[in-house]
Amino acid sequence: MIHPNPSQTPDVSDSSVRSPNMVGSCPICGRPLPANQTACSPKCRAARSRQRQEAKREERDAKMRLLLTEALGLLSDVNAPHGTAKETGSSPDH
Ligand SMILES: [Zn+2]
Numbered sequence: 001m002i003h004p005n006p007s008q009t010p011d012v013s014d015s016s017v018r019s020p021n022m023v024g025s026c027p028i029c030g031r032p033l034p035a036n037q038t039a040c041s042p043k044c045r046a047a048r049s050r051q052r053q054e055a056k057r058e059e060r061d062a063k064m065r066l067l068l069t070e071a072l073g074l075l076s077d078v079n080a081p082h083g084t085a086k087e088t089g090s091s092p093d094h
Contacts, residue, residue, distance in 0.1 A: 020034065022034060023035045024037065024038070025049075026039050026040040027044075027048050028044040028048055029044055
C-alpha cells in the first residue's frame with residue numbers, strides 16, 4: 001500500500017525577513033511598505049507627489065509642443081504662396 005504523505009510540505013520556517021504584511025515598497029527610498037500605504041513617511045510621500053506633478057507637467061509640455069508645432073504648420077501654410085510645387089517633375093507640355 002502506497003499512500004502519499006499529506007504532511008510532507010517544504011520547510012518554510014524562516015528566511016522571510018520581511019513581515020508578510022509588507023507587500024509594497026516605497027517609491028522614493030525603496031523600503032518595504034504595508035499594502036495600504038504608498039510611501040513610508042510624509043517626506044517620501046511629498047517627494048512622490050512632487051514627482052507625479054513633474055511627470056504630469058512633462059506630459060503637458062509634450063502635448064503643448066505638439067499643438068504648437070501644428071499651429072506653426074498652419075501659420076506657414078497660410079503665409080505660403082498659393083499653389084506651391086507639390087507636383088514636381090517634367091511638365092507634359094511639350
Ligand atoms: Zn520612503
